[in-house]
Amino acid sequence: xxxxxxxxxxxxxxxxxxxxxxxxxxxxxxxxxxxxxxxxxxxxxxxxxxxxxxxxxxxxxxxxxxxxxxxxxxxxxxxxxxxxxxxxxxxxxxxxxxxxxxxxxxxxxxxxxxxxxxxxxxxxxxxxxxxxxxxxxxxxxxxxxxxxxxxxxxxxxxxxxxxxxxxxxxxxxxxxxxxxxxxxxxxxxxxxxxxxxxxxxxxxxxxxxxxxxxxxxxxxxxxxxxxxxxxxxxxxxxxxxxxxxxxxxxxxxxxxxxxxxxxxxxxxxxxxxxxxxxxxxxxxxxxxxxxxxxxxxxxxxxxxxxxxxxxxxxxxxxxxxxxxxxxxxxxxxxxxxxxxxxxxxxxxxxxxxxxxxxxxxxxxxxxxxxxxxxxxxxxxxxxxxxxxxxxxxxxxxxxxxxxxxxxxxxxxxxxxxxxxxxxxxxxxxxxxxxxxxxxxxxxxxxxxxxxxxxxxxxxxxxxxxxxxxxxxxxxxxxxxxxxxxxxxxxxxxxxxxxxxxxxxxxxxxxxxxxxxxxxxxxxxxxxxxxxxxxxxxxxxxxxxxxxxxxxxxxxxxxxxxxxxxxxxxxxxxxxxxxxxxxxxxxxxxxxxxxxxxxxxxxxxxxxxxxxxxxxxxxxxxxxxxxxxxxxxxxxxxxxxxxxxxxxxxxxxxxxxxxxxxxxxxxxxxxxxxxxxxxxxxxxxxxxxxxxxxxxxxxxxxxxxxxxxxxxxxxxxxxxxxxxxxxxxxxxxxxxxxxxxxxxxxxxxxxxxxxxxxxxxxxxxxxxxxxxxxxxxxxxxxxxxxxxxxxxxxxxxxxxxxxxxxxxxxxxxxxxxxxxxxxxxxxxxxxxxxxxxxxxxxxxxxxxxxxxxxxxxxxxxxxxxxxxxxxxxxxxxxxxxxxxxxxxxxxxxxxxxxxxxxxxxxxxxxxxxxxxxxxxxxxxxxxxxxxxxxxxxxxxxxxxxxxxxxxxxxxxxxxxxxxxxxxxxxx
Numbered sequence: 001x002x003x004x005x006x007x008x009x010x011x012x013x014x015x016x017x018x019x020x021x022x023x024x025x026x027x028x029x030x031x032x033x034x035x036x037x038x039x040x041x042x043x044x045x046x047x048x049x050x051x052x053x054x055x056x057x058x059x060x061x062x063x064x065x066x067x068x069x070x071x072x073x074x075x076x077x078x079x080x081x082x083x084x085x086x087x088x089x090x091x092x093x094x095x096x097x098x099x100x101x102x103x104x105x106x107x108x109x110x111x112x113x114x115x116x117x118x119x120x121x122x123x124x125x126x127x128x129x130x131x132x133x134x135x136x137x138x139x140x141x142x143x144x145x146x147x148x149x150x151x152x153x154x155x156x157x158x159x160x161x162x163x164x165x166x167x168x169x170x171x172x173x174x175x176x177x178x179x180x181x182x183x184x185x186x187x188x189x190x191x192x193x194x195x196x197x198x199x200x201x202x203x204x205x206x207x208x209x210x211x212x213x214x215x216x217x218x219x220x221x222x223x224x225x226x227x228x229x230x231x232x233x234x235x236x237x238x239x240x241x242x243x244x245x246x247x248x249x250x251x252x253x254x255x256x257x258x259x260x261x262x263x264x265x266x267x268x269x270x271x272x273x274x275x276x277x278x279x280x281x282x283x284x285x286x287x288x289x290x291x292x293x294x295x296x297x298x299x300x301x302x303x304x305x306x307x308x309x310x311x312x313x314x315x316x317x318x319x320x321x322x323x324x325x326x327x328x329x330x331x332x333x334x335x336x337x338x339x340x341x342x343x344x345x346x347x348x349x350x351x352x353x354x355x356x357x358x359x360x361x362x363x364x365x366x367x368x369x370x371x372x373x374x375x376x377x378x379x380x381x382x383x384x385x386x387x388x389x390x391x392x393x394x395x396x397x398x399x400x401x402x403x404x405x406x407x408x409x410x411x412x413x414x415x416x417x418x419x420x421x422x423x424x425x426x427x428x429x430x431x432x433x434x435x436x437x438x439x440x441x442x443x444x445x446x447x448x449x450x451x452x453x454x455x456x457x458x459x460x461x462x463x464x465x466x467x468x469x470x471x472x473x474x475x476x477x478x479x480x481x482x483x484x485x486x487x488x489x490x491x492x493x494x495x496x497x498x499x500x501x502x503x504x505x506x507x508x509x510x511x512x513x514x515x516x517x518x519x520x521x522x523x524x525x526x527x528x529x530x531x532x533x534x535x536x537x538x539x540x541x542x543x544x545x546x547x548x549x550x551x552x553x554x555x556x557x558x559x560x561x562x563x564x565x566x567x568x569x570x571x572x573x574x575x576x577x578x579x580x581x582x583x584x585x586x587x588x589x590x591x592x593x594x595x596x597x598x599x600x601x602x603x604x605x606x607x608x609x610x611x612x613x614x615x616x617x618x619x620x621x622x623x624x625x626x627x628x629x630x631x632x633x634x635x636x637x638x639x640x641x642x643x644x645x646x647x648x649x650x651x652x653x654x655x656x657x658x659x660x661x662x663x664x665x666x667x668x669x670x671x672x673x674x675x676x677x678x679x680x681x682x683x684x685x686x687x688x689x690x691x692x693x694x695x696x697x698x699x700x701x702x703x704x705x706x707x708x709x710x711x712x713x714x715x716x717x718x719x720x721x722x723x724x725x726x727x728x729x730x731x732x733x734x735x736x737x738x739x740x741x742x743x744x745x746x747x748x749x750x751x752x753x754x755x756x757x758x759x760x761x762x763x764x765x766x767x768x769x770x771x772x773x774x775x776x777x778x779x780x781x782x783x784x785x786x787x788x789x790x791x792x793x794x795x796x797x798x799x800x801x802x803x804x805x806x807x808x809x810x811x812x813x814x815x816x817x818x819x820x821x822x823x824x825x826x827x828x829x830x831x832x833x834x835x836x837x838x839x840x841x842x843x844x845x846x847x848x849x850x851x852x853x854x855x856x857x858x859x860x861x862x863x864x865x866x867x868x869x870x871x872x873x874x875x876x877x878x879x880x881x882x883x884x885x886x887x888x889x890x891x892x893x894x895x896x897x898x899x900x901x902x903x904x905x906x907x908x909x910x911x912x913x914x915x916x917x918x919x920x921x922x923x924x925x926x927x928x929x930x931x932x933x934x935x936x937x938x939x940x941x942x943x944x945x946x947x948x949x950x951x952x953x954x955x956x957x958x959x960x961x962x963x964x965x966x967x968x969x970x
Contacts (some may be wrong), residue, residue, distance in 0.1 A: 001539070003518075006237045013265070015038055016433065018272075020170065022476070028301060029807065045122075046058055046062055047062055047119075047122070047148040047149075047150065047166055047168040048062060048150045048154055048157060048166070049149045049547075049591065049593070049609065049611075050122075050157060050530055050546075050547040050549075050591055051140060051530055051545040051546070051591055051592075051593045052427075052530060054806075058641075059607075059609055059629040059630060059631050059641045059642075059643050060150060060151075060152055060182055060423055060641075060643050060727055061150070061151055061152070061727060061729065061742070061744045061746070061813050061815065062149065062150050062158075063085065063087070063148075063149045063150055063151075063832055064146050064147065064148050064149070065081060065082070065146060065147040065149070066145075066146045067144055067145055067146060067172075067580035068881075069872075070141065070144060071917065071927055071965060071967075072874075072881070072883045072915045072917060072927060072929065073888070073913065073915065073929070073931075074183050074185055074541055074915075074927065074929055074963040074965050075141065076141065076183065076185075076194055076196045076219055076221075076729065077093070077094060077104050077136075077137060077141070077219075078104075078136055078139060078141060078144070078147070078169075079091065079092075079093050079104040079105065079106055079136055080093060080094070081599070082106045082147070082149070082167065083106075083953060084870050084885075084887055085149060085832060085870060086191060086813075086832055086833055086834035086868035086869055087108055087109065087149065087151045087165070087813065087832075088106060088107060088108055088109075089107050089108075089109065089110030089862050089864060090107065090859075090862055090951075090953035090954055091104070091105035091107035091113045091133075091953070092104055092105045092113070092953075093953050094221065094306050094307055094309070094346060095305060095306060095307070095947065095948070095952035095957060096307070096947075096953065097303055097305070097307055097341050097342070097343070097673065097947060097955055098303065098336075098341065098343055098947060099946075099947075100307070100341060101129070101407070102307070102337075102339035102340075102341060102405075102407040102409065103128055103129070103132050103133065103135035103137065103339075103409070104135060104136050104137045104138065105135065106118065106136060107133065108149070108151055108164040108165040108167070108168050109151065109161060109164045109165070109166075109809055110242050110839065110852075110861075110862065110864055111164040111748070111750070111807065111809070112651070113133040113134070114131050114132040114133050114161065114652060115161065115163040115164045115569055115649055115721075115750075116161075116162075116163075116164050116165060116166070116167060117154070117158055117159075117161045117162040117165070117166045117167070118136060118166075118167050118169075119158070119166060119167070119168040119169065119877065120135040120139065120168075120169045120171060121168075121169075121170055121171055121173075122168060122818070123415070123431070123433060123524070124158075124433075124522070124524060124553075125138070125139070125413065125435070126411065126413055126435025126436065126437055126520060126521075126522040127520050127522065127555070128409065128411070128437045128439070129520070129654070129655075130518075130520075130557045130559065130579055130652060130653045130654030130657075130658075131652045131654045131655070132161065132318070132652040132653070132654075135409060135411070136334065137309075137311065137337045137409065137438070138313075138333065138335040138337075138409075138411045138413075138437070138904065139169050139333075140171070140215050140217060140313050140315040140333060140335075141198075141207075141217065142179075142181065142200055142215050142217055142916055143171045143172050143175075143200070143213070143215050143315060143317070144169055144170070144171060144172075145170045145172045146170050146284060147167065147168065147169055147170070148166075148167075148170065149165065149166070149167050149168075150165050150166040150167075150168070150725050151164070151165040151746065151813065152164075152165055152643070152645060152725040152746060152748070153165075153625075153627075153645035153646065153647025153723050153724075153748070154166050154627075154647065155613065155625035155645070155646065155647035155648050155882070156589065156591075156611035156612060156613045156625040156626050156627040156646070157589065157591065157611055157613070157627065157647060158624075159551060159585070159587050159589075159613060159615055159637040160585070160615065160623070160648055160649055160650045160720070161552075161649050161650075162647055163647045163648070163649050163721065163723045163725075163750060164748070164750075165562045171317060171331075172200075172213060172317075172327075173199060173211065173213055173317040173318075173319060173331075174202070174211045174213070175201075175202030175211070175213040175653050176202045176203060176204050176211070177201075177202060177969060177970050178199070178200070178201050178969070178970045179199070179200045179483055179967060179968070179969040179970075180197075180198075180199045180200075180967070180968045180969075181196075181197065181198050181199075181965065181966070181967045181968075182195075182196065182197045182961065182966050183195070183196040183197075183963060183964065183965040183966075184196075184964055185931075185961055185962065185963035185964075186752070186928045186961070186962060186963075187958050187959050187960065187961045187962075188542070188935070188959060188960040188961070188962070189959060191222070191224055191228060192222060192224040192306050192565070192958055192961070193221075193222045194219070194220070194221045194222070195218075195219070195220040195221075196218065196219045196220075197213070197217065197218050198215060198216060198217035198218070198313075198442075199216050199217075200213065200214065200215045201213070201214045201215075202214070202655060205320060206320070209320060209321040210318065210319055210320030210321060210327075211317075211318065211319060211320075211435070212316070212317070212318040213316070213317045214314075214315070214316050214357070214483045215312050215313070215314070215315045216313070217311075217312075217313040217314075218311070218312055218313075219309060219310070220309075220310055220311075221306065221308055221309040221310075221311075222306070222308055223304055223306060223307070223308040223342075224304065224305045224306035224958070225301060225302060225303065225304060225305060226300045226301055226303045226304070226305045226947075226948050227300065227301025227302065228305070229305065229948070229957065229959075231937060231940050231948075231949060231950070231957075231968075232300055232948035232949050232950075233298075233300060233301055233937065234250035234298055234300060234304060235250075235296075235298055235299055235300040235949070236248045236250065236940060236941065236942040236945070236949045237250075237296070237942050237943060238535075238942035238943045238944075239942075240319060243528070248421060248940065248941075248942045250298075256274065275287055276369070277295050278362070278366070278496075278498045278499060279498055280498035280499050280500065281363060281498065282361050282362045282363040282366055282497050282498060283363045283365060283366055284362075284365070284369055284370075286367040287535045297344075297347070297396045297403065298547045299343075299344035299347075299396075300948070300949075301343060302343075302344050302345075302346075302402050303342065303343055303344060303947070303948070304341065304342050304573070305947070305948050305952060305957055306958070307339050307340065307341060308339070308340060308653055309337060309338065310338045311336065311338070312335070312336045312337075312338070313331075313333070313334065313335045313738040314334045315331070315332070315333045315334070315337075316331065316332045316333075317330075317331045318330055318331070323420075324421075325420045325421045325422070326418060326419075326420040327418070327419050327420050328416070328417070328418055328697035329415075329416070329417055329418075329419060329431075330414075330415055330417065331413075331414070331415045331869045332412070332413070332414045332415075333411075333412065333413050333414075334411070334412045335409070335410070335411045335412075336408065336409070336410050337408070337409045337410075337411075338406070338407070338408045338409075339403060339407055339409070340407065341404070341405045341407070342402050342403065342404050342405075342432065343402060343403040343404075344396070344402060344403070345396050345397045345398045345399075345400055345401060345402055345403065345445060345446075345571040346396070346397045346400065346403055346445055346446060346447050346571050347394065347395070347396055347397075347571070348393070348394075348397060348447050348449070348571040349392070349393070349394045349571075350392070350393060350449060350451060350452075350453075350571070351388070351390065351391070351393070352390070352391070352393050352452070352453050352456055353376070353388050353390045353453070353456070353457065353752045354388065354389060354390075354391075354393075354456035354457060355387070355388055355456065355457050356370055356371060356372070356385060356386055356387065356388055356389045356657075357379070357380070357383065357385045357386060357388075359388045359497075361493075361495040361496075361497045361498075362497050367385050368384070368385060368403050370389045370391070371384070371385040371386045371389065372930050374389040374390060374391045375389050376388045376389060376390055377389070377395055378668070385666060387881060388457070390704040393496070395496045395750065397445075397502070397507075397510075397511075398499075398500075398602070399500060399501075399502040399505050399507050400445055400447065400502070400510075400511050401444070401445055402445055403443070403444070403445035403446065403572050403573060404443070404444045404445055405441060405442070405443050405573060406441065406442045406443075406444075407439060407440070408437075408439070408440045408441075409437065409438070409439055410434070410438045410440075411436065411437040411438070412436055413433065413434070413435035413436075414433070414434055414435075415431055415432070415433040415434075416431065416432055416433075417429060417430055417431025417432065418430055418431075422529070422531070423531070424508075425531045425532050425534060425543070426529065426530070426531030426532075427529070427530055427531060427654065428527070428528070428529050428530075429527070429528045430526065430527040430528070431525075431526055432522075432523075432524070432525050433521050433522075433523070433524040433525075433526075433741060434521075434522070434524075435473060435520075435521070435522045436519060436520065436521050436522075437518075437519070438517065438518070438519050439516075439517065439518040439519075439520075440473075440515075440516075440517050441515065441516050441517070442513065442514070442515045443513065443515070443565070443572070443573050444513055445511070445516045445572055446511065446512050446513070446570040446571065446572035446573060446685060447510050447511055447512070447570065447572055448510060448511070448512040448564060448569060448570060449569055449570065449571055450569060450775075451509055451512075452494065452510045452571070454491070455491070455492060455493060455509055455510055456494055456496070468625040475575055475653065483596065484878045491509060491744070492505040492506045492508070492509045492558065493506060494506040494509075507793050510565050511674070514561065514562045514564050514565040514570065514573075515561075515562045515565075516559065516560060516561040516562065516565055516576065517559075517560050518558065518559040518560070519556070519558050520547065520555070520556070520557045521554075521555070521556045521557075521559065522554065522555050522556075523551065523554040524551065524552070524553050524554075525551070525552045526549065526550065526551040526552070527549050527550055527603050528547060528548070529547065529548055529549060530545070530546065530547035530548075531545070531547075532544055532546065533546065534544045537937045539594060539595055539596055539597075540596065540597050540598070541594075541595030541596050541597045541598035541599075541605070541606060541607060542595035542598055543595070544592065544593065544594055544595070545592065545593035545595075546590070546591070546593075547589075547590070547591040547592075548588075548590040548899065549588075549589060550586070550587065550588050550589075551586070551587045551589075552584070552585070552586050552587075553584060553585050553586075554582070554584040555582050555583055555584070555588075555653065555875060556582035556653075557579075557580070557582060557653040558576055558578075558579070558580040558653075559576065559579040559580070560578055561576050561578055563576070566578055570910065577659045577661070578659065579653070579654060579657055579658055579659065579714075580657065581656060581657030582653060583617060583618045583619040583650070583653070583654045583656070584617075584618050585615050585616060585617045585618070585650065586615065586616050587613055587614065587615035587847075588613065588614055588615075588617075589611065589613035589614075590611070590612055590613075591609070591610065591611040591612075591627075592609070592610045592611070593607065593608075593609055593795070594607060594608040594609075594610070595607045596608060602634045602635075603632065603633070603634065604633040604634065604635055604636045605631060605632070605633040605639065606628070606630075606631070606632050606633070607630060608630040608746065609627065609628070609629040609630065609643075610626075610627065610628060611626060611627035612624070612625070612626045612627075613625050613626070614715075615648075615650075617650050617720070619650065619651065619656055619716070619718075620650045620651060620718070620720040621647050621719070622720050623650065623720050623722075624646075625645070625646045625647055625648055626645070626646055627643065627644070627646075628644050628645075629642065629643030629644070629645075630642060630643070636733065636886050637666050637732060637733050637734055637735050638730065638731070638732055638733075638735070639730065639731045640728075640729075640730050640731075641727075641728070641729055641730070641731065642727065642728040642729075643725075643726070643727045643728075644724070644725070644726050645724070645725045645726075646722065646723065646724055646725075647723040647724075647725060648720045648721060648722050648723065649720060649721040649723075650720050651715075651718035651719070651720065651721075651754055653797075654714065655714060655715065655718055655754050656716050657714050657716065658713045658714030658717065659713055659714065659956045660711055660712065660713035660714060660800060661711075661712055661713050662709055662710065662711050662712075662796075663709075663710045663712070664707040664708065664709060664710065665707065665708065665710055665760060665761055665762060666706055666707055666762065667703060667706065667707065667708040667761050667762040667765055667797075668762075668765070669701060669702065669703050669707060669708070669765060669794055670682060670686070670765060670766065670768075670769035670770075671683075671686035671689075671691045671696055671701060671769065671792065672697065672698065672699065672700075672701045672702045672703065673696065673697060673698055673699035673700075673701075673702050674699075674702055674703070674706070675697055675769075677769075677770075678697045681771040682769050682771060683696045685768070685769050685771065685776075685777060685778055685783070686769065686792075688784050688787040689768070689778065689786060689788065689944070690780040691788065691791065691792040692791070692792050695791070695792045696792075700791075701791070701792045701793045701794075702793075703794065704856050707893060708761050708762075708765070708794055708796075708797055709794070709795070709796045709797070710760070710761040710796070710797050710799060711797070711798045711799070711800060712797045712799050712800055713800055714800060714801065714846035715798075715800035715801045715802065718754060718801065718802075718803055719752060719803050720752065721750055721751070721752050721753055721754060721803070722750070722751050722752055723749060723750040723751070724748075725747065725748045725749075726745075726746070726747045726879050727744050727745065727746050727747075727812075729742055729743050729744030729745060729746065730742065730743060730744075738818050738819040738820050739812070739816070739817075739818045739819075740817055740818075741815060741816030741817070741831075742813075742814070742815050742816070742817065743812060743813070743814050744812065744813045744814075745761060745810070745811075745812055746809075746810060746811060746812070746813060747809070747810040748807075748808070748809045748810070748883045749806070749807070749808045749809075750806065750807040750808075751806055752803035752804075753803070753805035753806055753807050753841075754801055754802070754803060755799055755801065755802065755804060755805035755843060755844075755877075756799070757781065757785070757799060757800075757801070757802040757804050758782065758785060758788040758797075758799040761797035761799060762801065762947050763787060764782050764786065764799065765786065765797065766799050767780075767782040768780060768782040768783040768786060769783075774846050775844070775846045775847055776931070780843060780845070780846070781802065781804045781844040782844075785797060785798045785799060785802070787797075802844075802907040804843070804844040804845070805841065805842060805843050805844060806841075806842040806845075807840070807841050807842075808838060808839075808840045808842075808849075809836070809838060809839050809840075810836075810837050810838045811834060811835045811836040811837045811838070811853075812834070812835040812837070813832075813833070814831065814832070814833040814834070814835075814869075815831065815832050815833075816829075816830070816831045817829065817830050817831070822875060823875075823877070824877055825875050825877030825878075825880075826875070826877070826878055827873070827874070828869070828873075828874045829872070829873050829874075830871070830872045830874070831866065831870075831871045831872075832869060832870050832871075833867065833869035833870075833871075834867070834869070835866060835867050836853045836854070836864060836865070836866050836867075836868075837853060837866075838851075838853055839851070839852040839853040839860075839864055840852070840853075850895070851895075852864050852895065853866055854866040854890075854892055854893060855892055855893055855894070855895040855946040856892045856894065856895060856906060856944070856951065857894045857895035857896055858895065858896060858943075858944050859895040859896065860895045861946070862946065862951055862954055863889065863892040863906060863951055864892065865889055865890030865891060865908070866890055866891075867888075867890040868888060868889055868890055869886075869887075870885065870886070870887050870888075871885070871886045871888075872884070872885045872886075873886075879918055879919040879920075880916065880917070880918050880919075881916070881917045882914075882916045882917075883913075883914070883916075883917075884912065884913070884914050885912070885913040885914075885917045886910065886911070886912055887910070887911040887912075887913070888908065888909075888911075889908065889909045889910075889954060889955070890908050891906065891907055892905070892906045892909045893905050893906075894944060895944075896944065906939045906941070907935060907939065909938075909939065909955060910936070911932050911934075911956055912931050912932070912933045913929065913931045913932065913933065913934055913935055914929060914933055915927055915928065915929030915930075916928055916929070919932075921969060923970055924966070924967070924968050924969075925966070925967050925969075926964070926965070926966050927963075927964070927965040927966075928962075928963070928964050928965075929962070929965075930960060930961070930962055930963075930964050931956075931958075931960070931961040931963070932956045932958070932959060932960050932961060933960065934958050935960040936956060936962075937954035938950040938951075938952070938957050939955060939958075940958060
């Protein structure tokens with residue numbers, strides 16, 4: 001067995017050393033790897049270091065999840081288990097319909113999934129999106145041996161993106177035999193079923209010189225709609241009662257869907273700003289906004305609350321000792337995952353001109369109301385009704401059907417390499433890895449905005465008439481308009497004036513199907529050497545360990561949308577322009593472990609870890625990161641540890657290369673003759689920002705037509721985000737028999753945080769040149785994005801993404817385990833908890849911070865409770881293992897203190913999950929479990945919800961759920 005194979009074996013033996021029953025391990029702090037027979041443990045590696053050590057002690061908080069947790073929780077998609085960690089703020093998961101993109105992500109500390117580095121066996125996983133996030137649906141669940149979660153920066157060891165931490169999936173690569181597993185779960189309502197099946201085959205080769213492991217897996221996840229649950233059937237809105245207290249009302253409570261709505265300009269007929277509603281016969285009435293019944297459209301029922309998924313996976317891992325000092329290894333993983341999304345029919349909100357006089361769709365009284373309020377002033381036949389009207393139209397296109405995005409993710413990652421021993425104390429590893437993710441998407445239910453406008457002008461202007469359900473005569477001005485999407489092809493009148501009135505022909509004409517494809521390619525070449533300096537240079541605590549290496553990474557991404565999607569001429573899903581770009585990086589690192597003392601008085605262990613990495617990015621330039629960490633154990637039961645890391649994240653392909661677009665919004669240049677505040681203070685700022693003294697407040701630099709060129713989109717000049725992370729804590733090992741725990745303080749600050757900026761060109765100009773605004777003035781971010789010519793005129797206001805924000809985060813992590821005997825069996829209690837003291841985001845220098853610790857809502861997003869924990873109780877006797885898990889999500893408050901209409905507080909929630917596993921024989925085992933045993937409902941909120949009137953990734957939206965899992969192994 002090579003030393004690298006011994007390392008992996010030692011990990012599995014040592015991480016839970018000291019536990020009475022290692023199979024009962026749950027979410028556990030990595031501490032001392034000491035046990036009886038510890039001398040037999042050669043060396044081990046734990047996430048956060050590349051140096052193999054005996055009796056490993058982690059100098060940073062690392063929590064682990066072992067394979068039995070996957071079994072006892074029936075984990076089909078690993079994000080569902082990782083999201084229960086208090087260190088994680090739930091990212092995208094099976095409930096992420098809107099927002100969502102069909103992927104599943106892990107988001108440590110809530111800093112963004114693109115700031116959590118995902119590894120498999122210590123090596124990167126190919127990203128899925130242009131933002132750099134990894135879809136962990138692509139990781140073969142059945143092959144996971146354990147998952148190690150390191151929180152805090154780790155860029156000195158692993159490179160870019162490890163700002164919030166690292167999630168390392170360690171796979172089984174020495175399986176022998178055949179294992180077949182099948183699982184099924186279903187809610188007590190008889191819905192939201194999930195089927196899973198996999199088969200794993202493994203064999204040792206040539207007298208155990210190697211191993212080959214294969215796995216095939218299948219997942220079928222059924223859909224669940226918001227309409228299938230009472231709490232989410234109606235979309236909720238914030239309001240107040242007669243006493244001014246905040247309440248929730250049901251949107252769309254009248255049950256009238258898809259009714260056309262016009263807003264504004266309707267005077268006494270409809271004093272409410274929502275305007276009027278059309279009845280099916282073309283008559284009009286005021287829009288009802290009352291609590292119940294009302295005329296809001298209830299969009300909720302047809303939205304998914306569980307996205308369906310069909311997933312196929314095939315994986316192969318292998319290694320073979322070609323000599324005593326060389327082992328070839330490789331892997332290949334393939335995933336095909338189809339995840340549709342479904343939203344309510346398209347809401348088309350736009351200002352449009354439509355035929356009024358002579359329209360067969362609007363009754364005479366309605367025509368008169370609209371003509372008086374919204375008519376265009378041209379009355380050709382003198383009957384008192386204008387020919388056309390222009391209004392802001394709001395219409396749910398229910399006759400078209402729901403919006404459906406059908407996404408298929410196809411990913412593969414192949415790897416091959418060589419590792420082995422150079423000498424007894426030095427080893428090497430080199431590998432080549434290539435990965436690709438392809439996303440093929442189609443969208444149904446979108447409306448072409450131009451054809452929508454065209455189809456509303458098919459009567460009256462040229463005197464032509466036609467059957468309202470048929471195709472308009474070829475002589476129609478609107479149909480023959482060469483600028484109106486192809487002239488007469490498919491042209492058909494559109495009757496939006498009342499529920500259910502859009503004909504099939506009109507629906508076919510205005511709707512458009514769009515499609516897109518995307519590819520992310522990643523190529524990695526890496527080489528690592530690790531060992532120790534030997535006895536000659538040893539410290540009193542042992543040999544000095546070293547690791548160093550080089551890593552070359554090439555990333556390329558392209559997104560290719562169809563024309564309507566790229567041009568954003570659709571209503572329905574958001575438009576998306578084409579994106580193409582890439583970057584490469586070359587990084588060099590060195591890491592050292594210095595065991596200063598060991599086994600001395602008041603220093604059972606005193607050590608130091610150092611690491612440094614320099615990476616040259618083709619986009620951001622050269623970036624450096626380093627780590628200093630150490631620990632002091634005065635006895636074998638108490639150890640103090642601390643670490644300081646710098647970390648970085650290179651800007652993503654999307655942030656760099658999203659196409660820039662220009663617009664010309666209304667604005668005034670405060671330095672021109674149109675400036676409203678022509679004071680010496682403003683003049684001084686103008687001159688300091690490039691306006692010649694002779695033209696300050698002069699008409700010579702007035703903006704043409706009172707419009708300014710505004711540039712938005714990606715920014716190829718972005719630099720890397722830089723972070724500083726500090727951790728300090730204490731680990732207690734067996735202070736009471738069976739009890740070990742740790743408490744660690746963490747502090748993370750990210751500078752040059754990439755963020756959108758400015759709030760529009762007009763706001764940028766007003767803020768920059770306002771002497772009373774603390775955020776403006778010379779050198780401010782607002783002034784820095786104003787580009788002037790030499791003559792003082794404005795060339796552009798650049799509101800592209802900028803390195804302007806700052807994120808700060810600090811708190812405490814608590815991890816503990818307790819082992820004892822109970823009722824003739826072995827009991828282990830595992831606890832993982834997080835106290836978040838501060839979670840602040842500053843959008844730009846000088847801005848007021850957005851404080852998100854203990855908050856949720858439109859600013860902070862997903863709830864970030866000040867306290868959250870997961871506590872597991874595992875009891876094992878003979879062939880039976882039982883587990884109870886208590887998940888606790890602390891209280892949070894609305895982040896908008898000024899919103900008097902909103903529900904202000906979400907109470908703390910507790911969930912209890914239970915499972916029991918029984919080994920019928922050595923070959924057969926069964927697991928039965930119940931999630932959310934007490935059927936706890938999610939908290940319900942209104943306008944500041946995420947989806948389904950709540951935050952479904954944080955709070956259980958399925959209710960009591962049962963699962964059964966069976967395994968046969970030979």
